[in-house]
Amino acid sequence: MTTTVFFHAHPDDEATGTAGSIILTSRAGGRVVVVYATGGEHGTRPDELGEGGDLAAHRRAEAEASAVVTGTHRVEWLGYVDSGMTGWEHNAWDGSFHGADLDEAAGRLAAILDEEDADILVGYDWHGGYGHPDHVKVNHVAHRAAELATRRPRVLENTMNRDRMREQVEQAKAAGIDPGFSPDDPMDDGNPMGLPQSEIHHAVDVTEAIDVKRAALACHSSQGDVQQMLQMPPEVFAAAFGVEHYAEPGRPEGMSSALPFV
Known part of the structure; x- marks a missing residue:
């Protein structure tokens, strides 16, 4: 049996980025x-x-509820505080994840990897998908x-397929719908969203579990951006969230469509 540790910055990140892979795994x-x-x-x-x-306690409860929906076996918390967006004063607050000592934070995660004898560790791409300081720190x-784990796991990086998103935006515009953004726009750190398809190695089709993924996302309904996602019609939600992407340094x-966690 393969053990995969999915490492996320905040509650609800697992639901949007990797819930389908978690469910299928x-x-x-x-x-x-x-x-x-x-x-x-x-x-x-x-x-x-x-x-x-x-709020943190409320969101922890939402994360635990999401874990029940996805079939997650264990939920853990590194204990750092949300750092806010790039340039916020919270980036430098005591206890912020962004400001945490790298080896200390990695040591906390490595201890969990060792407890689980993890085979695979999932983080984020080099700029955290959209530049949020906590997401970059996850990488x-x-x-x-x-590197610190007793047995080094295989490392994958959850990301967004910029080329696929661009095509979807163009299709929406052709249908008379303006999504109001482009994946090529500068995100929180000035870089465009995600990675180009040429730098992505795994495209996991999770449409067979899309209703369960949506239910996992609904567990985080306290969040405004989640509410917006849940208002998407089912077919739009499936198009937006039905494939989960991973780079593997x-x-x-080359791109594989096989589930890489089993």
Whole structure:
């Protein structure tokens, strides 16, 4: 049985980026562990929390609910605080993930890898998909943790296929719908979204599990961006989230469609 550790920056990142792969891996008999770097402290605060409610605790509960939906076997938290977007003062706050010592953070993750004797570790691409400081840090911490682990796992990087997204945007415009963005626009760090298809090695078709993926996303319904995604018609949601992409550093160029976690 293969054990895969999916390492994410905030609660709900697992639902948008890798939930389909988690579901299919669990169904195939693989063991799945999801690790969150932060509690998502700068996410949307739902009205029912009031001013004094603990948003991180609320989002942890949402993540645990998502884990039940996806078949995740274990959920862990590294214990850092959401750093906010690029340039926010929170980037430098004590306890922020962005400001964490690399070896310390990687050591926390490596301890989980060792406990699980993990075969595969999933992080993000070199700029975290869209430049969020915590997502970029996930990339750095994942690779360093793999080096520190007693048995080095195979490392994959969750990403977005920029070329595929561009085609979808053009198709939408041709149908008279303006998505209001382009994957080639500068994102939070000034780079375009995701990676070009030529730099991606795995395209996992998760459409057979798309309804379950949507249910996992719905567990994070406190978040405004999640609410927007859940308003998509089923066919639009499937087009946007039905394929999950991964780069694998060191692997020869070329795209595989096989599930790489079993």
